[in-house]
Amino acid sequence: MSAVNEPRSAEEIARSAKSAFEASQLVSHDERIIALDAIRSALQENKARILDANRRDLEAAQKEVDAGRLSASLLKRLDLGKGDKWDSMLQGISDVAALPDPNGKVTYASELDDGLELYRVSCPIGVLLIIFESRPEVVVNIAALAVKSGNAAILKGGKESAQTALLLSQAIRSALSKTSLHEDYIQSVQTRDEVSSLLEMDKYIDLVIPRGSNSLVSSIQRDSRIAVMGHADGLCSVYLDQTAVLNKAIRVVVDSKTDYPAACNALETLLIHESLLPTVWPAVASALLSKEVELRCDLPSLSAINSLPSLTNHPHFSTHVVQSTEYDYKTEFLDHTLAVLTVPSLAAAINHINAHSSHHTDSIVTESAAAAQTFCRAVDSAGTFVNASTRFADGFRYGFGTEVGISTGRTHARGPVGLEGLVIYKYMLRSKGSEGHVAGEYGVGTDKKRFKHGSLPLDGGPFGNDATDA
Amino acid sequence: MSAVNEPRSAEEIARSAKSAFEASQLVSHDERIIALDAIRSALQENKARILDANRRDLEAAQKEVDAGRLSASLLKRLDLGKGDKWDSMLQGISDVAALPDPNGKVTYASELDDGLELYRVSCPIGVLLIIFESRPEVVVNIAALAVKSGNAAILKGGKESAQTALLLSQAIRSALSKTSLHEDYIQSVQTRDEVSSLLEMDKYIDLVIPRGSNSLVSSIQRDSRIAVMGHADGLCSVYLDQTAVLNKAIRVVVDSKTDYPAACNALETLLIHESLLPTVWPAVASALLSKEVELRCDLPSLSAINSLPSLTNHPHFSTHVVQSTEYDYKTEFLDHTLAVLTVPSLAAAINHINAHSSHHTDSIVTESAAAAQTFCRAVDSAGTFVNASTRFADGFRYGFGTEVGISTGRTHARGPVGLEGLVIYKYMLRSKGSEGHVAGEYGVGTDKKRFKHGSLPLDGGPFGNDATDA
Structure with missing residues (x-):
């Protein structure tokens, strides 16, 4: 040494x-x-x-x-x-x-x-x-x-x-x-x-x-x-859409929140379509309480469960269900704590996420292809998921073989970054003509040449098959 | 209105x-x-x-x-x-x-x-x-x-x-x-x-x-x-390699320097392999003088022409040929002025360019495929050209249809930037399973699922053929 x-x-x-x-x-x-x-x-x-x-x-x-x-x-x-x-x-x-x-x-x-x-x-x-x-x-x-x-x-x-x-x-x-x-x-x-x-x-x-x-x-x-290339907070959300089915909702929410709460891709805010309050939400809440997750609920989601014996009899209900404040929707807890918010529509969910999330990873649970597509396009985050846990946002899980980090920037590389995030490119221009090529010969006049801009195969390269390894 | x-x-x-x-x-x-x-x-x-x-x-x-x-x-x-x-x-x-x-x-x-x-x-x-x-x-x-x-x-x-x-x-x-x-x-x-x-x-x-x-x-x-995304100076070079032939050398150098001297892709420093001083260089110098380019020459390139009657009799010789200083090799003249430097080897040319150029566009004139490849790989610039004018470094000429600018940065977009430089990407993950997908089920244990990471066609998309236009 x-x-x-x-x-x-x-x-x-x-x-x-x-x-x-x-x-x-x-x-x-x-x-x-x-x-x-x-x-x-x-x-x-x-x-x-x-x-x-x-x-x-x-x-x-x-x-x-x-x-x-x-x-x-x-x-x-x-x-x-x-x-x-x-x-x-x-x-x-x-x-x-x-x-x-x-x-x-x-x-x-x-x-x-x-x-x-x-x-x-x-x-x-x-x-x-x-x-x-x-x-x-x-x-x-x-x-x-x-x-x-x-x-x-x-x-x-x-x-x-x-x-x-x-x-x-x-x-x-x-x-x-x-x-x-x-x-x-x-x-x-x-x-x-x-x-x-x-x-x-x-x-x-x-x-x-x-x-x-x-x-x-x-x-x-x-x-x-x-x-x-910053690698900063993750304030991730899951939205339970009007058409969400129970088993997917429970599985995706519980995994997103509890698989590894200290990770940047863990769930922090759960958004629920108001129509699910009497149907899907109580069972999701119960599953989360069984994992000892503290639920910080807005009034509608709190009201939906605080008179249901199936919930209030839960051993953690009295200690793990509280009313939320605006602070909870801006917070990356990195712990067994979850902010819960009721929304009247997909559009309201998207607006909330775009205003509050850290643009890291957000997931929708839905049976509607149209809602999935709208969510994935309109949520301005590095990862927009359908019926899948936010915890999948990871370079190894994405198949990159390695992870440089998870970029929360919006230029160069976004989301989980593999080796591709450590490279850029250069332009190699090669004249094969007997006189070289000069720019002054090209233009719009009658005495000028025109560019062809024909496509070439991408598997070639400026120097044949050994473009980089001389 | x-x-x-x-x-x-x-x-x-x-x-x-x-x-x-x-x-x-x-x-x-x-x-x-x-x-x-x-x-x-x-x-x-x-x-x-x-x-x-x-x-x-x-x-x-x-x-x-x-x-x-x-x-x-x-x-x-x-x-x-x-x-x-x-x-x-x-x-x-x-x-x-x-x-x-x-x-x-x-x-x-x-x-x-x-x-x-x-x-x-x-x-x-x-x-x-x-x-x-x-x-x-x-x-x-x-x-x-x-x-x-x-x-x-x-x-x-x-x-x-x-x-x-x-x-x-x-x-x-x-x-x-x-x-x-x-x-x-x-x-x-x-x-x-x-x-x-x-x-x-x-x-x-x-x-x-x-x-x-x-x-x-x-x-x-x-x-x-x-x-x-900066769009800054261009200090571009042309290197006349040992194997450069005269007509290509003249055409590439004159076009690079005089097609539009105020542009960022115009030539500012000419590097000449020492073996060309008695052969190619005098004719290149004469062509440049005929375009009223002021030549700021190092001693070897100056000595090579200041006793040749074909040059000294040129009407612009006395006013347009001077000895260079170190300043000239760091300067973007944006005018009819050119710094000229003699180098003993391709490696010396590459070192000079990497140390002095603005990493915009640099060109080699050569008949050697090996020299071309070495130059293109080792010169750390957004454009590395062979037998072509530096003036081709332009979004329209590259076939982008438009130009946002020419980036001198090294992340996100480098060189001439077209519309592609104004986009980034997001990851859309879609579960098609009947239960959704959760990350906790994957891992290395015997009870865990493994990722397949199979490739999918790029011409599909998460929502079929209408991935972005709902």
């Missing part, structure tokens, strides 16, 4: 990341897979030292927990030796290596004129700055995504996992130094001050990915000129 | 734009085309009044030109009555109307499991804030793009064209009020203060598109949390 780096300024870190990125543009996909294998081996070789550092991080964190300055749940996330976490982390590298190359894909191809061929080819973005919280294995996960996607990366993890992250980074660096990629291709920084300085390096850094709270994302968007 | 709007606060403008956007989500593509026709008709009906306002803008601008406070070239751009400018503006609306609908395209489709279908469907971004400079017809151009792409828009033009822009906006508003779109779908603001306030409205505005100088783009990126 190589020695600890000399301290570098933020500008040196950013500049060397850009240099490593530029130098890597001719590195083939095969060589990137070799680099991923090298990283996996280096981590395995250094397992004992890394887990030792992890134990020191855990001991320091335990003191913070004992002093009441850190939550016990955060402590649990730090532990890299627990269960199969280490092996999963290494397997994750191999899984990313096995995914298709996101680069070199032709997404637009046009013969502008005879012998003048335009190709839009996917390529890496450049240098990524990724800021995340406590879990140390994210260092490895992100490094694998960066190597695979062709982007250089600068990582900043939580201070609680600093010693673990440092050794993970050193192992990665040491592995890279023996590959076609420069060792500065993946770098780590430790302090917030370094991050603040890096956020000014828009000359070298192309995308910031903050994985954390809304306030983290928001402060970075405010402080930096660099593009930000 | 409707009356002038009551003044509104920036927040009211932004909020009403978002409402108009949300309300428009069920408006079909056919209805959008009807709205574009209505805008065209309203403009034609109000032609006399609009050109009258344009004359008042022109008179005011003429006074500014006379006082030396405004450039004569800017004055020319203001004139909406000149030549076929009015008719071209109206034709542009029809041209945009005739383009394919950018929304409702399925770009990913996966059967996650039996009866659980995921579709990624293109959809509008939301509310756009577009800031541009003097040409008043941009109001109409952008309004047409916004209506077509499904985005609401707030426009701010240059103050020199304020009266023209106001009447154009009123005609658009009046036309929209008779269609399925709300009249607030397209709004205009007049002052910089309003823009400053709007840049804080990240709750309602989803994308800022500044079309202007680098400093405009940069200041907006600094001042706003909203995503920015």
Whole structure:
């Protein structure tokens, strides 16, 4: 394992990341897979030292927990030796290596004129700055995504996992130094001050990915000129439409709310068509109470159940049913708490969601194809679901093989982001004519040539079948 | 034509734009085309009044030109009555109307499991804030793009064209009020203060598109949390590779430099492989001098021509050939001036371009397929061309039918941006099962279901063939 780096300024870190990125543009996909294998081996070789550092991080964190300055749940996330976490982390590298190359894909191809061929080819973005919280294995996960996607990366993890992250980074660096990629291709920084300085390096850094709270994302968007792919709150809704049937309603609502309440794709607000108050709603409420979900109900939904013995006799009714306030409809509880609102129509449900949801994922339970279509088109969220749990909003479940994060932005990438979210494209224009091609010959006059704009097959490319791997 | 709007606060403008956007989500593509026709008709009906306002803008601008406070070239751009400018503006609306609908395209489709279908469907971004400079017809151009792409828009033009822009906006508003779109779908603001306030409205505005100088783009990126699609400088290069042949070199260099020197896709730096100094370079230099291009040469390229009678006898030699400074290689001249640099290798050319160019468009002149491929992959620019003029970097020439701008960013959209750059996507997940689908049933245990992730045809969609037009 190589020695600890000399301290570098933020500008040196950013500049060397850009240099490593530029130098890597001719590195083939095969060589990137070799680099991923090298990283996996280096981590395995250094397992004992890394887990030792992890134990020191855990001991320091335990003191913070004992002093009441850190939550016990955060402590649990730090532990890299627990269960199969280490092996999963290494397997994750191999899984990313096995995914298709996101680069070199032709997404637009046009013969502008005879012998003048335009190709839009996917390529890496450049240098990524990724800021995340406590879990140390994210260092490895992100490094694998960066190597695979062709982007250089600068990582900043939580201070609680600093010693673990440092050794993970050193192992990665040491592995890279023996590959076609420069060792500065993946770098780590430790302090917030370094991050603040890096956020000014828009000359070298192309995308910031903050994985954390809304306030983290928001402060970075405010402080930096660099593009930000935010991964922020999820205030998800389920709407029980007039035509909703009971079993689907119960299954979708209970799973959305209770499968993993702390996740950003968990249900926070349940909207109910008023016609369902005497029919579907009591059984849904009962199922939720059985899962110990606190129901914060508006007056109509409260009235519909508070005189039904089947509900009021429920052991949790007296403690888990309260009247809601406007605050509840704006809140991501991330817990066994659910806001419930009665609406008179599909349109009212859509308006409520567009005004209150975080545009993450919203689901309708309905038997009406027309209502499903209206909901999916009119709800302005990254995911609009029909008769399916909001919990499906996830890169692995979507089939991406990996997840960079769940973007709540509306440009570049939206919703669960796989490797495709880490690439952009460039236009390659190739003249095959004997004289080259010049623009001045084209125009509207009688002496001018016209563009043909004929379509070309997307499975070709500017350089035949080896468009990216020379 | 409707009356002038009551003044509104920036927040009211932004909020009403978002409402108009949300309300428009069920408006079909056919209805959008009807709205574009209505805008065209309203403009034609109000032609006399609009050109009258344009004359008042022109008179005011003429006074500014006379006082030396405004450039004569800017004055020319203001004139909406000149030549076929009015008719071209109206034709542009029809041209945009005739383009394919950018929304409702399925770009990913996966059967996650039996009866659980995921579709990624293109959809509008939301509310756009577009800031541009003097040409008043941009109001109409952008309004047409916004209506077509499904985005609401707030426009701010240059103050020199304020009266023209106001009447154009009123005609658009009046036309929209008779269609399925709300009249607030397209709004205009007049002052910089309003823009400053709007840049804080990240709750309602989803994308800022500044079309202007680098400093405009940069200041907006600094001042706003909203995503920015910048349209900034172009410092484009042509590299004459070792294998470049003379006729292609002359044609590509002269066209890139002189077809329209004020454009962002014009050539600013010429890189020459040292082996070409005695062969190709003198004839290229002579051709450039004949077009009255000032050549700012490094010592080797200067020495190669300053003792050749064929060059020194050229009528422009004494006035148009000077030695370069480092400044010249960082400068977008936008004029008949060209920086010339000798390089020892393809790798040196690539390094120079990556360090100095604005990552807009760079071209290689070469007969070597290997050199072409290396250049296109290793040059980190939105356009990497082979034996073709940099002037081809343009949305119309690329076949997009329209151009929103040329993005110098590296996320969302890069290079010339057509309608596709104004859309994003949402994920529509549809359960066709009799019980709906819940996430808790999937996992790794023996009692759990596995995802299939089977591929589905892209030409279908969550709601059959009418995915977006109900």
